[in-house]
Amino acid sequence: MKVSGKTIQYNSKEFKAIFERLFPSMYILASRILKSEEKGKDIAQEAFVKLWQKDTEDFTSEKALQAYLYVLVKNACISQLRKEKKISNTSLDEGLTIAQKSFLNEILREETYKLLHNAIKELSPQAERVVMLTLEGYRNQDIATELEITINSVKTVKKRAYNRLRELLGSQFVAIVLGNFIQFF
Amino acid sequence: MEDINKQINHSKLLVGKVFDSLTNEQKEVFQEWEQQGNNKEIADDILNAYSFKEWQEKLNAIDTTEEWASFLENMESDSEKPGKVLRLKTIKWMSAAAAVLVVGFAVFTFFKITNSNLKSVEDSSIAPGTTHAELVLSTGEVVDLQQSQDSKMQEGSVALENIKGVLQYNSGSSKHDGEIKTNTLKVPRGGEYQIVLSDGTKVWLNSDTELTYTVPFIGSERRVALEGEAYFDVTPNKELPFIVTSGNQEVQVLGTEFNVSAYRGDNMITTTLVEGKVQVSDNVSNDKEYLLPNEQSVLNKQSDNINKKRVDVYPYIAWKEGRFVFNNVTLEEFLDKVSRWYDVEVFYDDDSLRKLSFTGDLPRYSDMTSILKIVEAEMSVHIDIEDNKKIYVHE
Secondary structure: EEEOOOOOOOOOOHHHHHHHHHHHHHHHHHHHOOOHHHHHHHHHHHHHHHHHHOOOOOEEHHHHHHHHHHHHHHHHHHHHHHHHHHHHOOHHHHHHHHHHHHHHHHHHHHHHHHHHHHHHHHHOOHHHHHHHHHHHHOHHHHHHHHOOHHHHHHHHHHHHHHHHHHOOOOOOOOOOOOOOOOOOO | HHHHHHHHHHHHHHHHHOOOOOHHHHHHHHHHHHHOOOOOHHHHEEEEHHHHHHHHHHHHHOOHHHHHHHHHHHHHHHHHHHHHHHHHHHHHHHHEEEEEEHHHHHHHHHHOOOOOEEEEOOOOOOOOEEEEEEOOOOOOOEEEEEEOOOOEEEEEEEEEEEEEOOEEEEOOOOOOOOOOOEEEEEEEOOEEEEOOOOOOOOHHHHHHHHEEEEOOOOOOEEEEEEEEEEEOOOOOOOOOOOEEEEOOEEEEEOOOEEEEEOOOOOOOOOEEEHHHHHHHHOOOOOOOOEEOEEEEEEEEOOOOOOOEOOOOOOHHHHHHEEEEEEEEHHHHHHHHHHHHOOOEEEOOOOOOOOOOOEEEEEEEOOOOOHHHHHHHHHHEEEEEEOOEEEEEEEE
């Protein structure tokens, strides 16, 4: 398999790094769609095996490989839902549209949480509190009051976290290229 | 593929929003995206501290070293016999799922009735519950309690007042005349009520709930019996333990805040601790657990076993704060809870619908149709309503 122009083997150090970055979101996503961690784990594992069944696959970037994995996971989840539905004898097409729609939403969730997680993990506990309070719906002024800091400190913390994320992901905030060896997970 | 790449880009906008760091151009793109379909609700649902924390917990629980080892193992056996190992693993849970679905199908066929009286969610209106209850006094007299009607009563030596939806027992006289007086506060489906007991303990009663207690408390303990769901804020008193009994379960506390859900129709009793420390025991099996804050016990009524786990307490107590908060529960669990408050019945066309996963943080004091609209949009199901009382969910 080629990723970003580089040929890699399934049991290589390079692929292990990709696996460690991408496996968790595939697993969490499939578990949530199928409402079972066991099923989710099987489907995520299966997707990584299927990735290697086409020997000639050439991915321009890790991002492209990730999108392909999402497609594999999606198809496996749909076929799983279809199997479960077959038993209860109902129409298949409806189920497919449900899965398609919620799938894209769940991908958005995974990608957003991965970014937030990466932004937070190198921050101070206080900066983490700022992010969590923001997610709890607090305005900057309320966060400042709650943490007994100035509103400017709140703004600075946010800016710094975002800038750190940009650094992690490259200045353009674009594709994560394997060659750069960015710890994205 | 393209949709997926788009979503990956949208995630950057969502994160930029959290950090107040979107450029004006990005803000425009984001606002445009939010206006499409139910994207705004989806974004709000994702940017939610509770569900992010849960995701982090899941992430931390994954052992990537172990997963990498099984991947290598799968690859090796895959090259010998494609797919075999993976299928073996999946058979176990597939047959379990099959059993559930077969039973479900029988029930579904039984319930499928043709009905011409159905209306869409848009054309219906289901008002939320209100603050009302019935108080059964020791004489057997039943008093209707409403938020709008204040009243004063006397139970033996204890005076009680009903003011603005709170029933309050006064602690003034601690003597009692030797006779045990028992009162019951009954909250029907579609109701909720708050009570302050003679020791100052506050109890919030959810819909379809009964609380029974003596007036005043007697002996060396403060004992109440609960059926349904209630949130307790117990006044500390080391001399007099406060005990909540529900079926075979006893929760014993000295002073603390916790939620107990013990509906007759449910096959478990769930106790969630917010503050302090409580002891949960089962008086048949003598199984016993101590709970600390953010811990929850689940008592299985069939086996009388108690299991303890750590939880985020908010979804379990949000009802008291006027919200319905559910994180990754089945549609059935969600609608079961909600239907007690709106006093409606829910029917499913197909059992697979019951199992759909639902996550949401929704207001409790608005028309039920606003909740049902979100369910329709988020889960791609259709809902019909009969006489504003019966809810039919189909694909």
